[in-house]
Amino acid sequence: MDLSARLRQGNLLPFVGIGVVAGLFAAMFGIGGGVVIVPLLMLVARMPPRMAAATSLAALILTSLIGVVRYAGTGHVDWIAAILIGIPAVVGVLIGIRFQRRLPAEWLVLGFGVLVIAIGLRLVIWG
Amino acid sequence: MEHGPEILALAGLAGVAAGILAGLFGVGGGIVFVPTLVFLFAFDQLDAQATSLAAIIPVALIGAWRQSGDGQIDWRAAVLMGGGAAVGVLVGAEVALRLDEATLSRVFGAILILVGGEMIVSSVRKLQAKRATPAPADGPRRP
Numbered sequence: 001m002d003l004s005a006r007l008r009q010g011n012l013l014p015f016v017g018i019g020v021v022a023g024l025f026a027a028m029f030g031i032g033g034g035v036v037i038v039p040l041l042m043l044v045a046r047m048p049p050r051m052a053a054a055t056s057l058a059a060l061i062l063t064s065l066i067g068v069v070r071y072a073g074t075g076h077v078d079w080i081a082a083i084l085i086g087i088p089a090v091v092g093v094l095i096g097i098r099f100q101r102r103l104p105a106e107w108l109v110l111g112f113g114v115l116v117i118a119i120g121l122r123l124v125i126w127g
Numbered sequence: 128m129e130h131g132p133e134i135l136a137l138a139g140l141a142g143v144a145a146g147i148l149a150g151l152f153g154v155g156g157g158i159v160f161v162p163t164l165v166f167l168f169a170f171d172q173l174d175a176q177a178t179s180l181a182a183i184i185p186v187a188l189i190g191a192w193r194q195s196g197d198g199q200i201d202w203r204a205a206v207l208m209g210g211g212a213a214v215g216v217l218v219g220a221e222v223a224l225r226l227d228e229a230t231l232s233r234v235f236g237a238i239l240i241l242v243g244g245e246m247i248v249s250s251v252r253k254l255q256a257k258r259a260t261p262a263p264a265d266g267p268r269r270p
Contacts, residue, residue: 015204019211026212027219029232030161030176032183033212034154039242045204053153054194055201055208060155060187062209067180067216076177081168084135085142086182089156092146093190100151101197106250106257112152113246116239119158123236 014044019059026063033063035119038112049108050100057093130168138167142182150190155183 018040022033034056041052071077100108130138141163145156160179164170170178194200223231 012203012207015207016211019208019213020215020218021211022208023212023215023217024219024222025215025235027216028223029235030172032155032157034149034152035158035239037208038153039246041204047201047204051199051201053151054191054197054199055205056153057149057155057187057194058191058200058202058205059208059212060153060183061191062206063212063216064155064180064183064187066209066213068177068184071177071180074177076174077181078164078168078170078174078178079181081138081164081170082178082181084138085145085160085163086185088139088142089146089149089160089182089186090189092143092148092156093150093186094146094193095143096147096150096152097190097193097197098150099147103151106253108151109246109250110254113243113250115148115152115154115158116243116246118243120236120239120241120243123232123239125236126232 018044022059023063029123031119031123032060034060035116039116042109049105049112053100053108053112134167138163141167145182146186146190149183149186155179156186157183 018037019033021040022036025031025036026033037056037059038049038052041047041055042049045052047055068077103111141159145159145163148154148159149156157176157179160182161172161175164175164178165172191200191205195202
């Protein structure tokens with residue numbers, strides 16, 4: 001936990017910066033912020049992979065809430081559809097975290113690399 | 128919404144898959160939610176993105192709660208990033224209106240491919256180093 005302590009003592013501005021960059025890309029390319037947040041937490045804040053993924057999820061509580069508040073009332077949010085896919089996804093997230101506990105950090109980064117490349121290819125091919 | 132049971136079952140499966148990605152990698156699940164809503168329920172892009180955000184809320188809440196129990200979350204970093212992202216979204220929406228989005232997407236996609244490639248190379252190297260030195264306690268450390 002000394003790393004976490006070091007982060008707390010250190011400059012907190014990089015985190016705001018990572019958030020701004022993630023929000024910028026999310027709005028510009030319609031991708032979720034997590035794809036930007038996780039690599040930046042590992043590279044800039046030197047967070048271990050698992051902590052980066054977990055902290056990204058925590059940041060997404062705020063970003064998704066803000067996003068929904070912005071859209072709510074515009075008629076673009078279909079709550080029934082959100083529940084239909086969101087509730088199974090809650091089951092999925094518990095499964096995913098269970099996997100993650102057993103997965104060595106290197107394999108986690110490897111898997112994330114594959115995911116990031118897939119998203120990158122999608123953007124390059126379909127614009 | 129009136130949909131057959133097979134469509135609902137597919138949506139449920141896609142939801143579980145999105146959640147697994149979210150739990151493993153700390154992404155929200157939108158990469159699965161948005162195409163699922165577009166292809167299964169014929170949503171347009173904006174409806175799909177807005178609804179996907181709503182679906183992410185319970186995933187992020189429960190996932191963060193579970194990870195927090197494992198002591199894996201730096202909450203201060205999370206709140207600062209969430210606040211920063213709110214600013215970034217406002218700026219990004221402005222920028223997106225003024226620039227050629229297709230070109231931007233390709234540039235950003237290329238950056239992601241490089242980042243992903245770097246992650247794969249570095250993790251494979253670490254795995255090889257681990258295999259080469261079976262006793263990590265006193266084995267030589269690679270940068």
